[in-house]
Amino acid sequence: MVDKGRRDFLKIAVAGVAGLAIGGVSGFFSGSSAYQRRILELESEIEKLKSQTQAVLEKELRVWNWSYYINDALLDIFSEQTGIPRDRIIYEEFEDPNYVLTKLEAGGSGYDVVILPDYCVDIARKKALLAELDKKMIPNVKFIDEKFRNPPYDPEWRFSIVYMWGSTGFAWRSEVEEGVTTLEQIFNPDHEFLQKYKKKISMLEEAMEVICFAKAYLGKDVNDWSDSTLQEVKEVLLAQRPYLAGYMGTEKYYPGLKIGTIYVAQAYNGDIVRLRGEFESVSFAVPEEGGTIWTDNLCIPKDAPHKNSAHAFINFLLDPAVSAVNSEFIGYATPVKASWQFIEEMLEDPVIYPPEEIQKKMWLIPSVSDEIRRKITKLMLEVKAG
Structure with missing residues (x-):
């Protein structure tokens, strides 16, 4: 979920959108005129809300995103x-969200909107680095799907709003005819799968992802951080370790799947959406035990110099038409439910939107204390040392 290389494969040229007025965004879709009328109805509704909360915008905005x-x-x-x-709209990009946290903690970053992964929101919130969002200035927040409200990393839903979301599961090449359907294949040494694809399997570098999947295999709650559960997780990972090619981020498993040095990879779904455009013989699924739903979130730094413009930009990105155009372009799932009727083809793609019955079994990355983070780091160091 937090791998810094996962966005490296989203380079798509803009085609035909530049210069559109917001009312014309709906025309960017190939959907029916009824869909376009529905967008206009929704926008008419939010215009009424906006008129009640009009604020004078500063003539500048600085945004920091992946x-x-x-x-x-x-x-x-x-x-x-x-x-x-x-x-005067300065849009800059980063590769490592931990660097963003460092800049926010130092103060005076100058940014008005930052996009942070869920675990970084949790850290920034606890360190009082974020401004509380004024929902009255963000009327489009009404379109956010219920399941993305009050997340565990922002339990009172005061400091963040989901921008896009995705899932973590397993990808495999066509040579793996049986596919990946259960974590028994991934973690059980007695299962023939591990032996069959020995040294052709990779797990993510992100420790939290690996540990949560191991807990799911054990039938444990992902929020169980007891010493006994961590010991069981450690034993499972140590038993799995001899069969792995390694722990890999996007920059390694993506080309590995493409050229065949990796047959099976714990992976982020967005990477596989991109990879399918270059290499058709790859599949992706969330196993029957579940997988991670990760989120990237719109936040305003506590010392942001242009807070009114920041709120306006967040509201803009949550407009159903805008969010649909954005989601379709970058290939990630939008939490803006009113957008979904305009991206029906994406909704039908189980790689982007896992089936509802699977989503019910999925989890958000847990919010943990610094003490637990230290235990996680120690556990993975011991596993990798073998």
Whole structure:
């Protein structure tokens, strides 16, 4: 979920969106005129809400996001809608969210909106690095799907709103005819799967992802951090270790799946959506025991210099038409439920939107204390040392 390389494969050219007015965004879809009318109805409704909460916008905005994680043409549209000069909308990219946290902690970053993965929101919230969002200035928040409200990393839903979400599961090449359907294949040494694909299997570098999947295999709650459960997890991972090619991030498992040095990889779904465009013989699924739902979140730093513009930008990104265009462009799932009727093809893709029965078994990355983080680090060091 937090791998810094997972966005490296989202380089798609913008086609035909630049210069559109927000009312024309719906025309970017190939859907029926009825769909477009519905968008206009929704936008009419939110215009009424916006008129009640109009704020004077500063003529500047600074945004910090993951690489290749927005349709850049939408920045032009936002400028046209708000009157903020385009050259005063500064949009910059990062690769490592931990660097963002370091800058926020130092203070004076100058950014108005930052996009943070769930676990970073939890850290930033506890360190008082984020401003509380004024929901009255974000009327489009009404369109956020219920399951993304009050998440464990922001339990009172005061400091963040989900921007996009994805899932962690397993990818495999066509040579793996049986596919990956259960964690028994991944963790049980007595299962023929591990022996059959020995040294062709990779797990993620992100320790939390590995540990949560091991807990699911053991039938444990992902929020169980007792010493006894961690010992069981350690034993499972030590038993699995001889069969692995290694613990890998996107920059390694992505080309590995493509060229065949890796046959099975614990992976982020967005990477596999991209990989399918280059290499058709790859599949992805969340196993029957479940998998991670991860989120990236819109936040405003506590010392943001242009908070009104920041709120306006967040509200803009949550517009059903805008969110649909953005989601379709970058290939990730949107939490804006009113957008879904405009991206029906994406909704039918189980790689992007896991089936509902599977989603019910999925989990968000747990919120943990610094003490637990230290235990996690120690556990994985011991496992990798073998």
